[in-house]
Amino acid sequence: MTSLKQKLAYLAATAIPIYLWAKLIQNYLKYKQQIIEKKKTHNKHNCVVTYSKDSGMFGWPEYPERLPLNLSSYDKFLEPVLYFIDTAKYKLDVSVMILNCQNIIDALVQAAERNVKIRLILDARYNDVKQKMRLLVKKGVKIMYDQKFLHTDSMMHNKYAIKDFNHPNCSRDSGFSLCGSMNWTQSAFSENYEFLVLSSNRQVVEAFNKNFEESWEFLHKVKETNMLTETMYQL
Structure with missing residues (x-):
């Protein structure tokens, strides 16, 4: 025992x-x-990604080696932008000259369905995709078309996005930016020489956020004061 x-x-x-x-x-x-x-x-929000039809994509942390362009790899070329959108938690502001890539539009729809607050500024001359945009509006996305350059040689040529900057549910240093040479079109990812820069640098994100807020406020004022004909409209 x-x-x-x-x-x-x-x-x-x-x-x-x-x-x-x-x-x-x-x-x-x-x-x-x-x-x-x-x-x-951190690495996916702080990198430089380059594109070319001949050399493929390079710089995205998910693929350390240069990724050649072919039918099976095209979706991977979209990953930097799709990842940026898919990881937005609270808010996403986009200012881009042309947006017609269906994969990106689908990602924006899904983000809106996650209750991410989205605002878009587009150039009216190059975004004749109203049916696609109407779906975004129905999901709560706010869209402004800048038309003030329709009869001039100037254009709204921005290509950048900011997400989760200074949101109450985030830390003080929160926020990320994406900018580059490319429009959000299928040809930009597969046919052109382009680049993207993703950053979590506070000063960079803050500068892009300041530019977006000023642009958004300006378009609202133009609409309210009727300074220019059809400068801004929403679907």
Whole structure:
């Protein structure tokens, strides 16, 4: 009987440390994975991605080697922009000359369905896709078409986006920007020499956010004061 009690006592004494060690290792592996994911997120928001029809895509952290363009890799070429949209949590502001890539429009729809607040500024001359835009409007996306340059040589040539900047649910240093040479069209990703720059640098994000807010406010004022005919309209 004494021997049985001793065995039970021994098992109890060893089982608890084993459980604690197992728990410690489990927590360590979980923490390690969180660090890895955090680093991946940082890298994907701080990179320069280049495109060319001949050389393919290079610079996106998901693919360390240059990715050639072919039928099976085209969707991967869209990943930097789609990732930027898909990881938006609260708000997304986009100012781009041309937007007609269906994959990107679908991503914007899905973001709106996640209750991400989205605003778009587009150039009216190059976005004759009203049916697609109406779907975004129905999902709560606010869209402005800048028409003030229709009869001049100037155009709304911006190509940038900002997300989650200074949102109450985010930290003070939150916010990300995406900018580059490319319009959000299928040909831009597959036929042209283009680049994208993603950044979490506070000064960069703040500068783009300032520009967007000023542009948005200006278009509202133009509409309200009727300074220019058909400068802004919403679907």
